[in-house]
Amino acid sequence: MQTSLEEDILESILVIRQGGVAATVEKIASHLSVAEDTIIPALEKCKGRALLTGDVASEWHFTPEGKRTAEKVARKHAVLSCFLSEKLGLEAEAASREACILEHGVSEETIEALDSYLQTTGRGCSRGHGRRNCDHLSASSPLVTFPEGATVFVTFIRCPGRHRRLIDLGIIEGEPITIRRKLHNDAVVITVKGCDIALSPEVASEIHVRRQE
Amino acid sequence: MSGRLSCALIGNPSVGKSLIFNHLTGLGVEVSNYPGTTVDLMRGNVCYEREMIELVDLPGIYSLEGESEEETLVRGILKRKEADILIAVLDTTHLERNLYLLLQIAEYKIPTVVVLNMVDEAAKFGIEIDYTLLTNLIGSPVIPTIASEGKNMEAILNAARGNPGIPFISVPYDHHVEAAVRSLSKVYSIERSAALQALVRPEEMDDLAESAQGLATEIEQRHNMTAHQIIATNRHNYARSLGEQVTKRRTPPPRFDLDTLLTRTFPGIPILIAVIISILLLVFTAGAFFEEIIVDLFNTFAIEPFLALNLPGIAAPIGGSILIALQAGLGIAFPYVFIFYLVISIIEDSGYLTRAAFLADRSMHRFGMHGQGIIPMVLGFGCSVPALMSVRLLATRRERIIAAVLVTMIPCSARTVVISGIVASFIGLAAAFSVYGIVFLLVLVTGIVLSRITPGQQFGMILEMSALRMPQPKMVVKKAWMRLSEFLFIAMPLLLVSSVFLGIFEYFGLVSAFQDLITPYSEAVLGLPGFAATALLFGILRKEMAFETLAVLAGTADLGSVMTSVQLYIFAVVCVLFIPCISTIAVLIKEIGRKWAILISLYTVLLGIVVGALLKIGMT
Known part of the structure; x- marks a missing residue:
């Protein structure tokens, strides 16, 4: 079980790498808008649990296990923010912020249930659940x-x-x-x-x- | 068609159905510019060119498929084909929205006459309608009218007698909906309208409902919209294109819009408060003036001559009681209730009431009600009976119950007489206002508590704002008169019967026996002498009778000489809170049922005694 910070780090590495950029400590810290010092112990811990490889000086990489964990967290975030903006009508930005908090406490089962709920009744953002898929609703x-x-x-x-x-x-x-x-x-x-x-x-x-x- | 032709007026709220009904039948039907005033069905007969036509005024509705009382009632009548001919009344100024309902009506396949009302107002807005084209498109005769001026009313009857066609207009629904409707009507051999209704909202739990639900869920999954939404959207779109085809719109002349003043927080709320206060002041001053005249006339021309007759035995108390009841009933009914109804009818017909409801929405929320709840509350200051009758305008049973409880507690004009006659004149004006303070505080607390504990769901307010119109004096008087007679019908018999009973009890010494029985309790709990408790009992008949009886039993009009200020104060407070009068109880039973009527009565009795006892402890 990871701490919220570790999950956030994994998620941001995923996002950074999707952008085709190397995930350095500097990049991760700026993505999470925290100081570099605060994330270094967490990064080392992830390395110790065989979720990440790399070191402070250079780039960080996922282990297969690490990647799976990161994707799980990212999916939770996407499902939650889609639900919050699409079903509950929060502004897209506020929904994403809320999702960042909720994603650490929510169980897999709830996310599955929520996802299938969105699939059956959703409107156009039933696939992928990427943050961008809900964009058409941000104007609403x-x-x-x-x-x-x-x-x-x-x-x-x-x-x-x-x-x-x-x-x-x-x-x-x-x-x-x-x-x-x-x-x-x-x-x-x-x-x-x-x-x-x-x-x-x-x-x-x-x-x-x-x-x- | 054999026998009597029966026609039903159908349409949106406040489009002029009742006005047309009025013109055609000559009956005094209540008409108001407030959505949803026709809940009971009004029936009338018209004799036109030696033919009898029965006319029914159906309540105003927005749709035929909803679950409200009115919609269910109207749907039932259409489904059972209880009317030979429908007279669909449409507001020409809002043709598109009105056509939505007409499209639903057309699905029931009943011969229909389409009445386009308010063509004069539409012309002012620059709206011109091609009636011939509309007739051809709908398949039923279309008649333009101005109901407020009684124009073209006979044309409606002529069209109704001339075998009007069944409207052939039909909405092309989404193909999934059409497929579902076809399969449902085939399998269960039902009409298109019934199949659509089942898809939107099944009425009974049967096989049809089950298959319809299955189909509806399938449609919902495919479209991401409920079947009702799809069907409604199809109808709205069709109504729009239909409206556009027949309407020629010129640019309307700019008009001064009163709503910029009436619906803003400022000056809307000050205006609202000023309106309410001036209603109350007018009713109290004018009411008191006329009440005095009526009571005096009764005394000189009926009661005194009767007493002078010196009838033997039981005849004297019975006759006297009847006269007193008549005096009480008429003395209150005409001055207070009639004036109140006049003012309220003016406000209703002008369309201001909907604005008031909008502005009051927020404060009424604290009591678990919506803006509409302000109407019974304001009426309650005049007389609880009409106020309770207006409770039926509220949307949910929950709101009706809360409003009924609070209305019962609000000091009506009779209770104001008690407060002013006892507290203001013997103790002082400040003390009189403190009685109001206590009552308002209790109303407030009761409202807040009730909004928490009353069962039922709370829905938001969705209220169409009526157009602002100049009320017509004839209609206002007619309506006030109708309501007054409704009041007399309920209140008078009860007043007579109970007054006679009390007279007989008094004759046989039961009243003094009661007094002896109650004295120890009343002295111990409320610190009031026994005769004051008896007076409270008489207050059940009519609140200010408690005050009059007190003076009679005390043997002097100078109450200050027989009771202390504290006793008088407690008497007034208890009398104001204590049990609603007998007419109020009767209306409570009629409007919200026996159970709640009993509960409310018990609650007020308890409240009166507890508050009185607390005052006694606190003040002595």
Whole structure:
């Protein structure tokens, strides 16, 4: 079992090497935005557990076992950040940050379950789970994050089963919505199909929209 | 078609169905510019050119497939083909959204007359509709009307009698949906509408539901969208293209938009508070003025002559009780309740109520309700009975229960009479306000606790804002009158019966027996003399009767001379909190059921006694 830092190191070596660059201590430290001194003991520990080969002065390489571990961590990160941004509607960056924390505590089984859940109900980011695969959603955020007067387009509604009324009122994918009024508590009045509709904050936060169609 | 022709008005909320119904039947139907006011079905008969036509006003709905009470009701009527002809009323200013419902209606294959209402308002927005083209596309006659002015109403009846066609318009759904619908209707030999309904949301758990669910899951996996979303999207898109084909739009003239003032935190919330306060002030001052006149008239022309008759035996108390009940009922009903309804009807019809609900949404959240909850709360200051009737406008049972409890506790105008008559006049104005303070605090605490413990799910508010309109005096008076008669219908019989019983009890000395029985308890717990406890009992009939009875039993109007300030204060607080009046209990049973009515009554009794006892301990 690795510490969070060791897992982070393995993950960043994977990312650095995917970019075709040599994974030096300097590179790893800057990738994780920590001091070089803090990661050296962890690197040595990984070497002792036969996950990495190399030394402080030069480049670090994975052992086959090390590579597998690194890929596992990277996958956890990707699945979690995809879930957070796609299903829960967090901003892509925030989702990635959260995923960095969660990935160290989550079990393999949970990730498997989450992954198959995303495969069956996901939207376009069901394969690969790379961070970039969710990019099309980074432009989409909850209705409440847009200012009064903005005209936006619906991308999706969370829990569509609970919000049939919204769908009946014409809040469907691609539909333009104008935010007529937004109070400080995020209650909004929107114009859909020429009708003004008042929404509670909790309903408004379930509607995801983007600027451009 | 043999016998009487039956027609049903169907459409979105606030498109003018009730107004059309009103014009056609001449009946006084409630019309309001507030979504979802027609829950009970209104039926009426029209005699047109020697033919009897039965007209039903269905509640306003946005879709035929939802699970709300109204949608289920309307769907049932369409499914069982209970109406020969449907009169689909569409708001011309929002044609596209209204066509969405029409497309669903068309799937039920019932002869339909399509009414395009509010063509005058649409013209103001620069919207012109090609009626002939729309008729040809839908397959049913299309009639433009202006219901607010009663224009072209007979044309609706003429079209309904002229064998209108079954709309042949049909939405081309996604091919997976179409395939599922075909296979379902083939296997179970059901109609297209039933198959679609099963795909969207099966109503019963049977084989059909099971296969439909299987198909729906398959569709959902393939499209990453629920079957309902796909079907709704298809309909919306079709409605849009249909709308675009028949609409000619000129650029609308720029208009001053009042909503820039009404729906902003500032000045919206100050306006809202000012509106509420002025309603209350108006009702109290005007109500008190008229109440005095009515009570005086009753005294001089009915009660005094009756007492002068000196009837023998039991006739005197019975007759007296009836007169007192009539006086109580009319003295409250006409001045307070009627004026209150008038004001509320104006606010409702103008469309302001939806703005108020939007602004109040946040504060109502603390009580586990949504913006709509403000309506019963405000009404509650006038009279609990109409306030409780308006509770049915709330979306979930959970909200209805919370609102009912709080409305019962809010000091109505009768309780205000007690507070002002006892506390303000014998102790002081500050003390009177402190009674309000205590009650509001208890309402607040009860609301917060209830929002935690009441069963049921909380859904957010989704409320269509009605267009701001000038309320029509005739409609406002008509509606206020309808509601008043509903109030009288519930309250009067109870008032009469219970008043007579109390009169008889008094005649046989039961009241003084009760008084002897209750005196030790009332003195020990509340520190009140026995006659005060009896007066509280009379408060069940009508709250301010507690005050009047107290004066009668004390034998003097100068209550300060027989009771201490502390006693008077405790009496007022207990009376305000203690058990709702009998009419309130009756409406509680009707609106939220016997169990909750009993629970609420017990809770208020307990609350009154506990708070009274605490005050006694604290103040002596």
